[in-house]
Amino acid sequence: MDVFQLRRADDIEQAVRAAAYAEDRQGAPVRFLAGGTTLIDLMKLDVEKPAMVIDISRLPLDRIEPTSDGGVRIGATVRNADLAHHPFIQEHYPVLSQALLSGASAQLRNMATTAGNLLQRTRCVYFRDVAMPCNKREPGSGCSAMDGYHRNLAILGTSDACIASNPSDMNVALMALGASIDIQGPEHARTVGIDDFFTLPGDTPQRETVLEPGELITHVTLPPLPTGTRSCYLKLRDRASYEFALASAAVAMTVSNGGITVARFAMGGIGTRPWRSPSAELLLTGAPSPAVFEAAADELLRDARPRPQNAFKVELARRCLIHALHMAVDGRSIP
The missing domain is CATH 3.30.390.50 (CO dehydrogenase flavoprotein, C-terminal domain)
Known part of the structure; x- marks a missing residue:
C-alpha cells in the first residue's frame, strides 16, 4: 500500500472542499472512506492509489428517514445491515432487504455502507491483478478478460474495451425501485436518477458513474410504491x-x-x-x-x-x- 494522507471531515462541505482542492489544484487522486470494505482491499492490492483519503464515517449521514410523500431517505453511511433489518424497509421495500441480505457476510454488512455499495468495483480478476492489462484500471492497456477468464463477467452493455460486470446486489434492487441519488459537489448539489447514475464502459471503462471529482454521495431516496x-x-x-x-x-x-x-x-x-x-x-x-x-x-x-x-x-x-x-x-x- 502506498503512502497517503488521511483527513477526517467534520462536515459535508469540508469534505467536498478538501477533495476538490486536492484533485483540481494538486492533481492528487482522492477517495472518501466510510466502511472501507472495498476501498481498503483495493489499496492493499495497489489497484487504488489515492494520495488522500477523507474519512466521512462521522458525518451525520447514517439515518433512515421516511419522507413526507411516503418514500424513504437513506443516508450515505447507513450500514448495509442496519438498512436490511430496518422495519420500514422490510415492510415497504422488502426487495431491498432481500438483496442486501443475499450479499457478502454478516461481518461485511455490519461495515459496508449505502454509498460504498453504490460505488462497489468489479470483481473481474484482471482488474484486481496489477500484473495484468486492464482498461478499467489502466486505460489503453487492453482487456485481459476478452480471451482470458470471463465466466462471471457481463453479457450486456459490454464494449471492445471492457466486459466487467457490476457486482452489487443492492444496486439491482435500487434500480428496480427507481431510486434517486443526492450528490454534493464543491459548487452545488444535484440529484441523479439511478437510471442515469451508472455509465456504460464504451471507450472509457475507467469511468463507472457520473460522479465528478470532489463530489460526495449524501443520500439515496426511494419513491413511495403504489398500493398493491x-x-x-x-x-x-x-x-x-x-x-x-x-x-x-x-x-x-x-x-x-x-x-x-x-x-x-x-x-x-x-x-x-x-x-x-x-x-x-x-x-x-x-x-x-x-x-x-x-x-x-x-x-x-x-x-x-x-x-x-x-x-x-x-x-x-x-x-x-x-x-x-x-x-x-x-x-x-x-x-
Whole structure:
C-alpha cells in the first residue's frame, strides 16, 4: 500500500472542499472512506492509489428517514445491515432487504455502507491483478478478460474495451425501485436518477458513474410504491453464501384485479451496470402469463453479447427473470 494522507471531515462541505482542492489544484487522486470494505482491499492490492483519503464515517449521514410523500431517505453511511433489518424497509421495500441480505457476510454488512455499495468495483480478476492489462484500471492497456477468464463477467452493455460486470446486489434492487441519488459537489448539489447514475464502459471503462471529482454521495431516496406492489429478489450463484451473482433479478410490480398495471425490474450479474430494460417492462402490462414473462425475458436479452465461458448466462438469466416474475405475481418470498 502506498503512502497517503488521511483527513477526517467534520462536515459535508469540508469534505467536498478538501477533495476538490486536492484533485483540481494538486492533481492528487482522492477517495472518501466510510466502511472501507472495498476501498481498503483495493489499496492493499495497489489497484487504488489515492494520495488522500477523507474519512466521512462521522458525518451525520447514517439515518433512515421516511419522507413526507411516503418514500424513504437513506443516508450515505447507513450500514448495509442496519438498512436490511430496518422495519420500514422490510415492510415497504422488502426487495431491498432481500438483496442486501443475499450479499457478502454478516461481518461485511455490519461495515459496508449505502454509498460504498453504490460505488462497489468489479470483481473481474484482471482488474484486481496489477500484473495484468486492464482498461478499467489502466486505460489503453487492453482487456485481459476478452480471451482470458470471463465466466462471471457481463453479457450486456459490454464494449471492445471492457466486459466487467457490476457486482452489487443492492444496486439491482435500487434500480428496480427507481431510486434517486443526492450528490454534493464543491459548487452545488444535484440529484441523479439511478437510471442515469451508472455509465456504460464504451471507450472509457475507467469511468463507472457520473460522479465528478470532489463530489460526495449524501443520500439515496426511494419513491413511495403504489398500493398493491409486490416485489422479490432472486439470486443465482455457484454457492449459497458469500458469493457474487451469476444472474440475479429484482422485481417490483403493481397488481390490481389480477393484472399487472406497473412493472419495473433489474438484473445483476449479467450487465456492466445494474441492467434494466424499459421495453421489456412494457410487455408485462396486463394479464400475467408464462408467455408474457418469456417474451419480456427474450426482449431483455435481445442484445446480449456473450463470450465462450459465459454464454450459459443467456439461458440462466432468462430463467432467473421468469422465475422471479412468477414469484412476484404470486406474492412469494425467497425460500
